[in-house]
Amino acid sequence: MLVVKKFGGTSVANKERIFNVARRCIEDYKKGNDVVVVLSAMGKYTDELIEMAQDIAPRPPKREMDMLFTIGEQMSVALMAMALNSLGVPAISLNAFQVTMHTTSAYGNARLKRIDTDRLNRELEDGKIVVVTGFQGINKYDDYTTLGRGGSDTTAVALAAALRADACEIYTDVDGVYTADPRLVPTAKKLKEITYEEMLDLSTLGAGVLHNRSVEMAKKYGVTLVVRSSMNEVEGTVVKEDVEVERMLVSGVALDKKADRIAVIGLKDEPGIAFKVFDCLAKKNINVDVILQSIGREGTKDISFTIDDGDIEEAMAVLKANKARLSFQRLECETKIAKLSIVGAGMMSNPGVAAKMFETLYNANININMISTSEIRITVLIQESDGERAIQAVHDAFGLAE
C-alpha cells in the first residue's frame, strides 16, 4: 500500500514534534507500506521569511519571494529526513526541483500541472521514506513558484494522484471535520465521512480544516482524503465521492466572521451594470461572495455583496476610483457581519431545510440580512454579534449533536 501523509507547520514546529511525525511515518513503514511525507515550513517560519523580506523591500518581486519562501519547506524536509534516519529508517528529502513538480508560471499562486514520478518511485523502490516539500513547484523558466494558501494540502493530493496512492492523509491540529467549529459549538460532533462537495462548501465557508483547492483536486482525481490529528491516534474524517453511512439532512454548520459587506447604492438601472461592478473587483483579484441585487428608487438599483475582510480597503478604493464610470450615488460598508451556512448533500431532496433554518433564527430573534443558496448549502448574512448564538441554535435545530 502507498500512503501519502501530509503534516502542516504546527506538526513540525520543533524537535519533539518532528520526531512525533517521524514515528508516525515509521509505524506505517513498518507495516510494509510505501510512505511519502509532505511537509510545510516549520511553525511560523513562513511568516518570519515574509518579515525578513519586507524589512528589505516593502513590495519585493513575487519571483524572489517564492525563491525565499521555498527554503522553509526545504528546511523541514531535510530535518525530517535526518530524524527518520536517526531512528534507523532510510529516508530522503526531495524539493520541487528534485521531484520535479511542474506548475504554471504565476509566482505566489501557481497551479500544479504535472508531477514527475521517476525519482519518487526509484526512492520508494529503494525502500526509503520519501519526504517531499509541500507548497512549492517549478515553472517553465526553472524558477520556484509557490501554490498559495493551502498549497501543501494540494501538493499532497497531487502526489497521491500522480503516484496512484491508496490513501492521502492530511494531518492537522484538529482530529477531523466537525458538524461545527467545536470552539463555538461545544456539542459539535466529528463527522465520520463527508463528500467532496460538502467539504468544498465547508472549506469555503470558514471551516478552516482543508483548503478548497486541495478538495477540488481530490475530487477531480478521485483521491480519498483522510483528515486527522497529528497529535493523537483518533480516527479522522474521510472525504470522498459517495458517503456510505446514513446521511443526516445537514452535515455541518459554519460561521465565517471574516466577511464584510459592501453596498453600492443608486446604480443606474441599465444592462451590464452589475458586470461592470464585479469586473472592477475581479481585476484586483477580489473575490465576491453572497450577492444581492435590488431595485432602488427612480430607475436605480442597489447591489450588495460580501467580500473577505482583508480585501475591504482595496475594494472600497477601486469602487471609489470608478465612481464616474459606474455612476452610483454612494457606497456603504458594513464590517460587523457574519456568514452562517449549513451544508449537506441530503438537502438536495429536502426543500424544507431552508424554512427550518429561517424559523430557527427567527425564534432566536436573529435578523437575516441576505440569503444565498446552492444545491447543498444555505448561507445567511447576520450580525456578527449574533454569530455564536445563531450557530448553536442551528446546530441544535438540525440535531447535529445527537
Add this chain to the structure above:
Amino acid sequence: MLVVKKFGGTSVANKERIFNVARRCIEDYKKGNDVVVVLSAMGKYTDELIEMAQDIAPRPPKREMDMLFTIGEQMSVALMAMALNSLGVPAISLNAFQVTMHTTSAYGNARLKRIDTDRLNRELEDGKIVVVTGFQGINKYDDYTTLGRGGSDTTAVALAAALRADACEIYTDVDGVYTADPRLVPTAKKLKEITYEEMLDLSTLGAGVLHNRSVEMAKKYGVTLVVRSSMNEVEGTVVKEDVEVERMLVSGVALDKKADRIAVIGLKDEPGIAFKVFDCLAKKNINVDVILQSIGREGTKDISFTIDDGDIEEAMAVLKANKARLSFQRLECETKIAKLSIVGAGMMSNPGVAAKMFETLYNANININMISTSEIRITVLIQESDGERAIQAVHDAFGLAE
C-alpha cells in the same frame, strides 16, 4: 566588461550590509558592466543550521546536511535580488539548480565540474544583475552538494572562468593581502600584487584571506582575482600569474598557531613504513603538513609531522589503533607550537633567504623545531609562545614594513 563579485557571510549579515553590497554592485552596473554577484549564507547562519541539525541527529547523513545548508545561500541571494530591485535595478537570484552548477558526488566536499552558462548569459543579456548562490552545487543524482571550506570563493572563480569574466573580485572583511596579519604585525603593509603561487602558500599557511582551492582554480583558468574589502573603497590586492611591480625578496610572512605536532617514535626502519603511517591518516582525511623523518637508535626511525589542531584527537586515535601494524614504540604529541612561514616568488633565485630567516630567529633567541621549504616558501616550526615575536622580527628583517 563582465565582473564577478563575491561577498562573504559577514558582508551580507544584516539589512544595512545587504544594501551596502547592493549599492556597490549597482555602481558597477551603472558603468555599463555585466555584473554577477556570488553570495555566501548570511553571517553565522550556516552555524545555526548545523546546530539545528545536530539537535535532531548527532550524525546526520551528509546528503541531508547539504540539503539543509543550501537554504542559507538561497536566503542571501533572494534578499539581495529584492534589495537590488528595490533600488530600481533589475536583478534575479539563481541557485545551483537554476544555473546549473555540476559537481562531483561527494556531499559536504564536492568539486565543481562544469557550470552551464545559458541561463546566466540570458539573464545578463536581459540587463539583469544576476545573484548566484555560492558554496553549492548539484551532483549527477540531482542532489545538492556543498563545496566545503572556501566554497563560495571557488564558485566565484569558477563562474568567472565559465563566463570568461574580465574580473573576479573577492570581497572580504580585510582590504587585501598583507605582508603579515596586521593584528600580529602592526607595521604590515598591503600588497598591491601577488602571484597565484605565493597566494597559495599564504592561504595554506594561515593567512585566511583566500582559500587555496579558489586560488588553485584561478591559476588553472587564468582568472585574475582582486581581493578587497566590502566595507570601504580601498584598492585591494591583485592575484595573478605574473607580477609587474618590482618584487621584494619576500612577499609575506604568515603565522599559523593552529598546527599541532605528532611524533611517531621508534618505527621499524624498513621501506614503506612512512607510507603506511601517512596512509592511515589519509584514510581518515587528515592532512599532514611539515614532515621530518630522522634515524633513531637501533635500526628504528622517528617521523614527526604537523596537522591541523582540529584533527589531533582523530589522528592520535588512528595511530594508536594501528600500533601493532606500524610497530612503533610510542607517540608524542605537542600542541603548543606554531608554524612561521615566509613566502615570495623572489626567493627562487636568492638562496640567502633561508639563512637570513634562521639568523633573524637565532638573534631573537627563538628555537626552530622543524624546517620545511618549497621553491617559494620557507616554513619553520616554533613554540607558540614565540609566535608574535618571531613574525615581527622576520617581517622587520626582510624590510616588509618599508
